[in-house]
Amino acid sequence: MNKECIVQMLQNIRDARYLGPKTGDYAVGDRVNFALEKGLIGRSDRGNFIVTDKGIGLLEEKVKWENL
Numbered sequence: 832m833n834k835e836c837i838v839q840m841l842q843n844i845r846d847a848r849y850l851g852p853k854t855g856d857y858a859v860g861d862r863v864n865f866a867l868e869k870g871l872i873g874r875s876d877r878g879n880f881i882v883t884d885k886g887i888g889l890l891e892e893k894v895k896w897e898n899l
Contacts, residue, residue, distance in 0.1 A: 832865045833857065834896045841871060841890055845882045869899045 836855045840862050843851030850859055857865075863880070866872040871886035888894035 832861070836862060837866060837871065838890065840866065841882050841886050844872060844880050845887070845890065848879065850880070871899075 833855050836857050840851055843849055850863070863872070866886070869885075870883055871889060872880045873883050875881050882890070885894060889896070889899075
């Protein structure tokens with residue numbers, strides 16, 4: 832999975848509350864599955880995606896891509 836693709840998706844979920852446009856060669860389902868498996872996103876009580884503390888750490892460069 833491409834780091835920039837995931838970072839853009841996390842930013843869109845955090846800032847705009849939606850998944851955002853397709854980036855690169857990764858389908859939305861692939862990006863979501865990757866982020867869920869790595870603990871970067873979760874689901875709110877209403878079923879929306881939310882960025883986890885780990886996901887925010889990646890956005891703020893406190894968590895390294897290589898350590899996912």
